[in-house]
Amino acid sequence: xxxxxxxxxxxxxxxxxxxxxxxxxxxxxxxxxxxxxxxxxxxxxxxxxxxxxxxxxxxxxxxxxxxxxxxxxxxxxxxxxxxxxxxxxxxxxxxxxxxxxxxxxxxxxxxxxxxxxxxxxxxxxxxxxxxxxxxxx
Numbered sequence: 275x276x277x278x279x280x281x282x283x284x285x286x287x288x289x290x291x292x293x294x295x296x297x298x299x300x301x302x303x304x305x306x307x308x309x310x311x312x313x314x315x316x317x318x319x320x321x322x323x324x325x326x327x328x329x330x331x332x333x334x335x336x337x338x339x340x341x342x343x344x345x346x347x348x349x350x351x352x353x354x355x356x357x358x359x360x361x362x363x364x365x366x367x368x369x370x371x372x373x374x375x376x377x378x379x380x381x382x383x384x385x386x387x388x389x390x391x392x393x394x395x396x397x398x399x400x401x402x403x404x405x406x407x408x409x410x411x
């Protein structure tokens with residue numbers, strides 16, 4: 275399993291022990307071709323649509339290309355910056371293990387690779403639609 279949990283990790287394990295462990299058995303399940311076909315049908319129909327909207331908002335224009343320094347935090351992000359473009363946008367995260375770069379398509383998925391804290395890079399996909407307006411008081 276892979277997850278990012280802030281706080282008490284044992285709450286996640288409690289759910290695993292409560293729901294997954296009782297469903298496990300030492301022997302393989304009997305083959306069920308009807309269930310396999312139904313699962314294949316459901317999986318084939320799954321899709322996650324990318325966000326839609328303006329790629330370049332007033333807020334995006336205000337923060338584009340600027341680097342923002344972070345206070346110490348649980349994710350160990352030291353600084354971040356955005357680079358918004360007409361086809362794709364980039365989020366750069368400066369971390370102790372190096373810089374993480376996330377490229378997101380504007381209203382379209384872009385596949386990439388992203389590592390964490392010096393670990394091997396994993397496949398990732400990202401999409402976005404600019405930044406929403408922010409109200410200040």
